[in-house]
Amino acid sequence: MKKVVIIGGGTAGTMMANALAKGMGEKLKNGDVSVTMISDKKEHLYQPGLLYIPFGLKTEEEIIRPVKEVVSPLIDIVFDEATQFSTEQKQVKTKSGKTFSYDYLIIATGSRPAVEEVPGLEEAGHIFYTLDGAKKLQKAMEEFEGGNVVMAVGLPHKCPVAPLEFTMMFDDWAREKGIREKTNITYCYPLQKPYGTESVAKLATKEYTERNINIETFFMIDHVDAEKKEVVALDDTRVPFDLLVMIPPHKGADVTVKSSLTDNDEGWLPTDRQYLNHVDHDNIFVIGDATNLPISKAGSTAHFEVEILAENLISMIDGGQANKRYNGKVFCFIETGLHKATYIAFNYEQPPKPVTPSKAVHWAKLSYNNAHWINLKGIL
Ligand SMILES: Cc1cc2nc3c(=O)[nH]c(=O)nc-3n(C[C@H](O)[C@H](O)[C@H](O)COP(=O)(O)OP(=O)(O)OC[C@H]3O[C@@H](n4cnc5c(N)ncnc54)[C@H](O)[C@@H]3O)c2cc1C
Incomplete structure (x- = not known):
């Protein structure tokens, strides 16, 4: 056998x-x-x-x-x-x-987010990459009435587009809650652009500019200063937060x-x-x-x-x-807010080319999410 x-x-x-x-x-x-x-x-x-x-x-x-x-x-x-x-x-x-x-x-x-590698994170920040973390963040967002929101990203991590999605969804969510004018959103990323591949970085830069989301490039996460409520980079750049969401670098x-x-x-x-x-x-x-x-x-x-x-x-x-x-x-949908999405398809040789975001792609992503259980069985 x-x-x-x-x-x-x-x-x-x-x-x-x-x-x-x-x-x-x-x-x-x-x-x-x-x-x-x-x-x-x-x-x-x-x-x-x-x-x-x-x-x-x-x-x-x-x-x-x-x-x-x-x-x-x-x-x-x-x-x-x-x-x-x-x-x-x-x-x-x-x-x-x-x-x-x-x-x-x-x-x-x-793979898993290596939370222990970022001192202060567990104490002062949020991670929606685990069920407990996502539920804790939901509660914090219910209570959030405006202030500095920071999304800080470390590499590598699973689902490279998820932090972009979260940030654009958060922007829409804050607008719909009526607190966007009291909210300053900053996206911290370790590279010179907000995503590794050019076309997706371009899409993110365009969306972030239109949405008035700040981009802090070359931000290599070092630690979280829980007392001062600042996320600190290796070069000592400090970004203040009232609500910190982080995707720390992952490990196997x-x-x-x-x-x-x-x-x-x-x-x-x-x-x-x-x-x-x-x-x-x-x-x-x-x-x-x-x-x-x-x-x-x-x-x-x-x-x-x-x-x-x-x-x-x-x-x-x-x-x-x-x-x-x-x-x-690889094929990935990307939510570009709460009501629109795009998608990318790529491989070792061909880089991704996102299509224009639309409601139709957003609904396709939601349907695909619901189809996960049959997808697991190899039916899709
Ligand atoms: C917020 C979020 C959004 C995402 N969105 C997307 C998306 O839109 N599209 C997409 O394609 N991907 C997305 N992903 C990524 C996707 O979920 C992962 O890439 C995928 O689950 C990887 O599959 P895997 O089997 O390698 O790992 P996992 O699904 O994490 O499974 C690994 C399993 O192995 C188990 N395990 C670990 N060590 C041992 C051990 N020693 N003995 C026995 N079992 C062990 C773990 O407990 C786990 O159950 C997302 C991820 C997150 C967190």
Whole structure:
């Protein structure tokens, strides 16, 4: 029996498990192949939904489902935390002391905001990238009656466009609440423009200028001075805030940070850009945010990676070859306020070109959000 072990039950792990179940149903039923998914969470959180929580536009119930409900019954689900990869023995060890052998290992452990790397942040700032953080921010926004609002962004982080979206949505929200004239919004970004790629930076600059949002460039976050209520950059530039929202730089999951499979302090795993195997191992694959690939850490990235890897892996299990190659394809919607959106599609070679923001694209994004649960099952 060939054994496939997937670590992580988020977007990439779940889509991969379901794609394998769909493509190898008979083999899984006959016991020729087993697929085990090790997830340290019993609930699947639809993270793009977190963007809407601070504005009261989505509820917790709408963005959470039990992992067991979203994964095919043909997959063995183990709720445990992977703590160690033993590549020579082809085994994964878990927190509860169990050992899982594999022929093929798929690492889909995601990324997380490294809040602990920014002193003062937890005390004085808000992060909508976690459910608790998004709910806390919703409460703070309910009580907010005007003042200095700062969105400070560190790199790298998942969903590169989410801070832009939040800022433009916040501007609309403040206008609709009637407090925009008493509100000063500043966007702090570590580069010389408000986004890494030229076309999106241009779109953001245009929108921010029209909306009277300040842009503080070359702002490398150092710490938050909770007493003075200032966010402080490495060069000691200080931006005062009454409400601070921050996307701190991200790291990989603890298990990858500590693993010998990584070559960097953040735990990103060196991944072949076309075949998605770990560069030193033909039987270990990395998908989703956990890779070191030069492409957005996004659910969409995971989606397109899974399409490639599932087909290749099924072929390899059948004794064939990996024939499909990932070209870095990503598709992302971008909310440009509460009522309009644009989208970008790009890959390793072709940079994004945002379309003119419209209500129609905004409604398409909302429909896509609602379709996440069927998307996870590979139906879209
Ligand atoms: C606010 C916000 C908005 C976003 N908007 C978009 C969007 O509009 N479009 C888009 O494409 N993407 C968006 N994203 C990004 C998207 O959610 C992530 O890129 C995507 O979830 C990555 O999938 P993943 O499986 O790699 O990681 P995750 O979905 O985070 O899953 C990783 C899973 O692995 C688990 N895990 C970690 N370590 C272990 C371990 N040792 N053992 C077992 N399990 C472990 C974690 O608990 C987690 O459940 C957004 C993210 C946020 C936060």
